[in-house]
Amino acid sequence: MVNDSGVxxxxxxxSLTDDTLQWYAKxxxxxxxxxxxxxxxxxxxxxxxxxxxxxxxxxxxxxxGSWYFVAWHRMYVYYFERIVRAAMGPPxxxxxxxxYWNYGRNGEFASIPDAFRSPTEQGGNENPLYVExxxxxxxxxxxxxxxxxxxxxxxTDAVAMGRPQFxxxxxxxxxxxxxxxxxxxxxxxxxxxxxxxxxxxxxxSGGWMTDPDEAAKDPIFWLHHSNIDxxxxxWNANHSDPAQAEWLNQPFEFFDEHGHKVTxxxxxxxxxxxxxxxxxxxxxxxxxxxxxxEPPKAEEPPAPETPAQPPAGEPVGAGSxxxxxxxxSNPGRGYAEGKVVAASENKVTLTGSKEAVPVPIPDRxxxxxxxxxxxxxxxxxxxxxxxxxxxxxxxxxxxxYVNLPENPDEKTLAEHHAGNISFFxxxxxxxxxxxxxxxxxxxxMDVGExxxxxxxxxxxxxxxxxxxxxxxxxxxxxxxxEEAFRPPEEATDEPPVHIGRVSLTVD
Amino acid sequence: MQTLWAIRRRPTFWVEAxxxxxxAALAAGSVLAWGGGGAAQGAALTHGALWICxxxxxxxxxxxxxxxxxxxxxxxxxxxxxAAAPMxxxxxxxxxxxxxxxxxxxxxxxSLYWRRRRATVEFLLAYLAVWLAFSVLVLGLLTSWAPxxxxxxxxxxxxxxxxxxxxxxxxxxxxxxxxxxxxxxxGWQATAGALRFGxxxxxxxxxxxxxxxxxxxxxxxxxxxxxAAATVLxxxxxxxxKPRATARRVAILLAATTLAATAATLIx
Numbered sequence: 001m002v003n004d005s006g007v008x009x010x011x012x013x014x015s016l017t018d019d020t021l022q023w024y025a026k027x028x029x030x031x032x033x034x035x036x037x038x039x040x041x042x043x044x045x046x047x048x049x050x051x052x053x054x055x056x057x058x059x060x061x062x063x064x065g066s067w068y069f070v071a072w073h074r075m076y077v078y079y080f081e082r083i084v085r086a087a088m089g090p091p092x093x094x095x096x097x098x099x100y101w102n103y104g105r106n107g108e109f110a111s112i113p114d115a116f117r118s119p120t121e122q123g124g125n126e127n128p129l130y131v132e133x134x135x136x137x138x139x140x141x142x143x144x145x146x147x148x149x150x151x152x153x154x155x156t157d158a159v160a161m162g163r164p165q166f167x168x169x170x171x172x173x174x175x176x177x178x179x180x181x182x183x184x185x186x187x188x189x190x191x192x193x194x195x196x197x198x199x200x201x202x203x204x205s206g207g208w209m210t211d212p213d214e215a216a217k218d219p220i221f222w223l224h225h226s227n228i229d230x231x232x233x234x235w236n237a238n239h240s241d242p243a244q245a246e247w248l249n250q251p252f253e254f255f256d257e258h259g260h261k262v263t264x265x266x267x268x269x270x271x272x273x274x275x276x277x278x279x280x281x282x283x284x285x286x287x288x289x290x291x292x293x294e295p296p297k298a299e300e301p302p303a304p305e306t307p308a309q310p311p312a313g314e315p316v317g318a319g320s321x322x323x324x325x326x327x328x329s330n331p332g333r334g335y336a337e338g339k340v341v342a343a344s345e346n347k348v349t350l351t352g353s354k355e356a357v358p359v360p361i362p363d364r365x366x367x368x369x370x371x372x373x374x375x376x377x378x379x380x381x382x383x384x385x386x387x388x389x390x391x392x393x394x395x396x397x398x399x400x401y402v403n404l405p406e407n408p409d410e411k412t413l414a415e416h417h418a419g420n421i422s423f424f425x426x427x428x429x430x431x432x433x434x435x436x437x438x439x440x441x442x443x444x445m446d447v448g449e450x451x452x453x454x455x456x457x458x459x460x461x462x463x464x465x466x467x468x469x470x471x472x473x474x475x476x477x478x479x480x481x482e483e484a485f486r487p488p489e490e491a492t493d494e495p496p497v498h499i500g501r502v503s504l505t506v507d
Numbered sequence: 508m509q510t511l512w513a514i515r516r517r518p519t520f521w522v523e524a525x526x527x528x529x530x531a532a533l534a535a536g537s538v539l540a541w542g543g544g545g546a547a548q549g550a551a552l553t554h555g556a557l558w559i560c561x562x563x564x565x566x567x568x569x570x571x572x573x574x575x576x577x578x579x580x581x582x583x584x585x586x587x588x589x590a591a592a593p594m595x596x597x598x599x600x601x602x603x604x605x606x607x608x609x610x611x612x613x614x615x616x617x618s619l620y621w622r623r624r625r626a627t628v629e630f631l632l633a634y635l636a637v638w639l640a641f642s643v644l645v646l647g648l649l650t651s652w653a654p655x656x657x658x659x660x661x662x663x664x665x666x667x668x669x670x671x672x673x674x675x676x677x678x679x680x681x682x683x684x685x686x687x688x689x690x691x692x693x694g695w696q697a698t699a700g701a702l703r704f705g706x707x708x709x710x711x712x713x714x715x716x717x718x719x720x721x722x723x724x725x726x727x728x729x730x731x732x733x734x735a736a737a738t739v740l741x742x743x744x745x746x747x748x749k750p751r752a753t754a755r756r757v758a759i760l761l762a763a764t765t766l767a768a769t770a771a772t773l774i775x
Contacts, residue, residue: 345696437748437750439686501690
């Protein structure tokens with residue numbers, strides 16, 4: 001649908017009462033019939049994100065672990081949407097817009113819509129929106145196609161939306177990264193949660209959504225990315241994008257609905273309405289269709305994180321980039337600008353069960369840690385999960401909990417939750433293809449406010465911060481109140497993921 | 508002033524300054540050797556640097572090593588190899604430390620902030636030990652070997668360097684130069700971690716650059732320019748985001764230099 005100004009409106013998939021998804025299915029079917037060499041075919045479009053096959057022009061172009069993540073995927077989804085609309089042919093609605101999957105509303109909203117779950121359509125035809133390679137049932141929990149619900153710890157955008165700046169690994173959009181690398185290690189908060197976590201939760205072990213070289217073959221990929229794009233648009237309403245010319249002027253290439261090569265720079269896609277002619281129902285004003293009623297409250301535990309607020313007087317989005325070797329003092333830039341005040345002594349290996357690692361605070365940095373986590377202090381205290389490496393993505397998302405007591409209830413879990421780690425692209429980061437460098441993954445989280453709220457300044461006086469990794473499971477639609485973290489007896493022998501070190505840094 | 512302050516606050520400032528000082532010492536040695544008539548001998552810089560180190564070591568054996576090496580004598584003693592070690596250390600420091608700055612920065616940034624300098628020194632000691640061992644044991648022996656002083660030696664070494672650039676081993680080694688290593692925060696584990704990373708990174712660097720460095724060791728006058736050119740090439744390779752493509756370009760440059768050196772040999 002369009003608004004009065006002719007701007008297309010992307011709507012929440014569960015609020016649709018028309019045939020938008022039927023037209024999507026038809027277009028997907030049409031695109032799947034096209035020759036794989038046709039840039040507007042389903043398989044070619046998916047290959048532009050990543051592919052295990054011999055690369056064609058503009059294949060393997062996705063940007064992850066990078067501040068280009070948001071802009072590249074906005075362009076990718078925009079041109080895909082145009083290709084889909086054109087594939088419907090003349091009978092299709094001219095104002096068709098890609099819906100978004102707003103799993104952040106939790107409850108039933110956090111399962112994939114029915115239209116994507118059944119192998120066949122009404123009438124017995126093959127359902128083009130169905131993919132068999134999604135998370136399978138295991139450990140008494142249903143698979144994604146059985147209606148499994150993603151837990152709120154995974155679907156939340158609270159941390160990302162609460163970040164005051166774009167640039168930085170502990171900030172909204174990710175750290176500065178080279179423009180041509182598919183997988184770097186400057187993942188921002190929004191890319192991690194919900195983006196990476198939802199990918200891995202839907203794909204599970206061996207599913208398409210877990211593998212960046214297959215993910216875009218799943219029709220739900222595009223509704224997931226439409227939602228990720230909506231989160232950027234909403235964050236943008238009162239935050240600024242990077243001002244650096246190297247980001248704004250960075251071009252990326254795609255194919256339009258005619259199969260012609262087109263180029264856009266990041267600076268040309270910042271305003272979805274003015275630049276690209278679309279918006280989201282929640283941003284479109286009263287004329288847009290409103291989302292359906294709120295989900296049952298039983299499925300909505302308290303928000304797992306307390307979003308950090310920008311310090312008073314801090315200019316929003318004032319990142320002035322000086323490259324990864326820079327030493328500026330911008331608040332919230334993440335690891336690169338910080339100094340290490342504490343680090344774990346031992347490695348942690350994650351194989352599907354709960355693991356904890358102590359991070360001893362040396363006497364010498366004791367006061368600094370306390371001061372940096374005070375509200376009045378302009379500095380930030382970051383928790384860094386470093387040197388993450390593994391040969392295979394186990395398909396598990398881990399919640400990262402700080403100073404978690406024994407036998408915590410749901411409220412305590414939410415209070416101690418610093419963020420998540422999941423390993424989308426871990427294989428490719430370690431063993432890159434072509435002429436790229438290999439490296440390990442990492443994640444950074446601003447935990448100053450969290451430590452202050454849970455410890456009242458006392459919690460880490462015993463000389464250490466304890467960091468616990470809890471595997472997060474999907475929830476059964478019949479099991480309201482079911483815990484999202486996996487009890488020890490459900491532990492599986494997953495491909496190991498090693499964490500070299502957990503550290504605390506102060507900027 | 509602010510910029511100057513920002514530069515001085517960099518955790519790796521002193522390493523950059525030390526590398527610059529090593530180049531200054533090599534240049535000064537080169538000029539001194541020139542003034543002392545070394546230019547007529549060729550290999551002005553090597554001898555100039557050796558002269559500096561001889562002053563530093565001050566031993567009679569070192570002085571005799573200088574004489575032996577300068578006259579191209581075939582007799583090589585362990586003492587003479589060791590006496591040349593300070594020179595090789597200076598050359599390794601000047602040439603290889605700039606190419607290892609990303610790793611140096613990794614060590615500095617990932618160490619407890621009061622341990623930054625110590626961890627960096629530990630890393631550099633291990634990293635340079637790899638190069639020093641190679642220089643003394645391989646390059647030292649090679650440059651003291653009579654056939655290596657003959658005219659075709661340099662073109663052959665350059666051709667080997669150009670070919671090495673095109674092998675998958677080279678690309679693998681270049682990638683390994685960028686692989687980080689776990690750095691425990693405190694105690695002997697921290698020292699062991701920094702040394703281990705230095706050895707790993709030094710070995711990868713050696714596997715990547717041994718051929719170019721061998722060619723440089725066989726060059727004549729003016730060696731300072733050869734050394735500077737090699738450092739720029741290795742920096743380009745190691746700091747570039749597309750290592751394979753850069754390694755190929757460097758191979759073309761080396762091949763062209765091989766042809767030029769061959770022509771020079773034939774004319775001579």
